[in-house]
Amino acid sequence: MKAAVLWERRAPLVIEDLDLADPAPGEARVRIVASGVCHSDLHHIQRESWVAPPFVPGHEAAGVVEAVGEGVTRVRPGDRVVSAFGVRCGECFFCQRGQPYLCATPYPTHVRLRRGDQAVTPLLNVGSFAERANLDARNLVVLPDDMPLEPAALIACGVTTGIGAVITTARVEPGASVAVIGLGGVGLNVVQGAVLAGAARIIAVDLVPYKLELAREFGATHLIDAREGDPVERVKQLTGGWGADYAFEVIGNPATIAQAYEATRKGGVAVVVGVAPEEATVAINAVGMMRTGKTLVGCNYGSVRPAIDFPRYVDLYRHGRIKLDELISRRFALDEANEAFAAMERGEVARGVIVFE
Numbered sequence: 001m002k003a004a005v006l007w008e009r010r011a012p013l014v015i016e017d018l019d020l021a022d023p024a025p026g027e028a029r030v031r032i033v034a035s036g037v038c039h040s041d042l043h044h045i046q047r048e049s050w051v052a053p054p055f056v057p058g059h060e061a062a063g064v065v066e067a068v069g070e071g072v073t074r075v076r077p078g079d080r081v082v083s084a085f086g087v088r089c090g091e092c093f094f095c096q097r098g099q100p101y102l103c104a105t106p107y108p109t110h111v112r113l114r115r116g117d118q119a120v121t122p123l124l125n126v127g128s129f130a131e132r133a134n135l136d137a138r139n140l141v142v143l144p145d146d147m148p149l150e151p152a153a154l155i156a157c158g159v160t161t162g163i164g165a166v167i168t169t170a171r172v173e174p175g176a177s178v179a180v181i182g183l184g185g186v187g188l189n190v191v192q193g194a195v196l197a198g199a200a201r202i203i204a205v206d207l208v209p210y211k212l213e214l215a216r217e218f219g220a221t222h223l224i225d226a227r228e229g230d231p232v233e234r235v236k237q238l239t240g241g242w243g244a245d246y247a248f249e250v251i252g253n254p255a256t257i258a259q260a261y262e263a264t265r266k267g268g269v270a271v272v273v274g275v276a277p278e279e280a281t282v283a284i285n286a287v288g289m290m291r292t293g294k295t296l297v298g299c300n301y302g303s304v305r306p307a308i309d310f311p312r313y314v315d316l317y318r319h320g321r322i323k324l325d326e327l328i329s330r331r332f333a334l335d336e337a338n339e340a341f342a343a344m345e346r347g348e349v350a351r352g353v354i355v356f357e
């Protein structure tokens, strides 16, 4: 089975022929049809992270179930599925409190993938830059027959993280003003989440003109090119001098997290969506936190509950209420995986998608 493998941090991915084990109890073997290319994959490739190489990247996947392991009843061979990433055990402190995106159960350690004697880790419990993957059936949501798999794949991460940040984490209300700093695949979904929530003013901030134009297509009402002056001041000018009701940071950079906080009005909510480097810290004026009464909130994976939220996003797409096809700017074959990341780094794509024959 062909898969893209990262053998060493910051090295190019190598297409390898890997052995895939039979699905373990609770797992389904899924033939991957489409896998989105996400910045978090790139973080694990380039930064020191908690996932040691060798690993197979890819965590935004849709495909078709081929076989199931012992005890799996929620999916059957032939089912078309989208997979959440991570672990959601259903039993831990957090899962029992309806916060499965915070699940505390460790990642499984049994070997699913190997090349010879070398075990290879599927990144984030998915590893979908591969023709097939054994996936935890608890992460799978069955798709309706008329839902195409390429846009469905995007629901697995970017769409859910971005829209979920707005409607589930922050609960933006109609008429609100929203600033979005960073307009990658997730940031554009924050923009369309704000449209969905009925936000009146949606202020999109980025350094790349192409992404600003995309944000306009996704529903931004105001664009700020951050190369042309302090974006915090510009957001304030556009919101009566006070700042936005909600500001979303979708980059993962301490400086832009501080900007999102500063661009939020007194009593407003700043939401950290971006994935910052492991050791990074944010400097925020301490007494200001008290005086301004602002809320600074972290958002993990759009606070997703896949069984509830994935079908909602499918339905919103099928009724033309959210854009998914428009997110896909380029398709790549598996052996073009390195080029897919390069295009993302150059800011050329909203979302690239690896598609399989």
Ligand SMILES: [Zn+2]
Pocket (backbone or CB within 6 Å): 038, 039, 040, 041, 059, 060, 157, 158
């Ligand atoms: Zn992702």
Ligand SMILES: [Zn+2]
Pocket (backbone or CB within 6 Å): 087, 088, 089, 090, 091, 092, 093, 094, 095, 096, 100, 102, 103, 104, 105
């Ligand atoms: Zn759990």
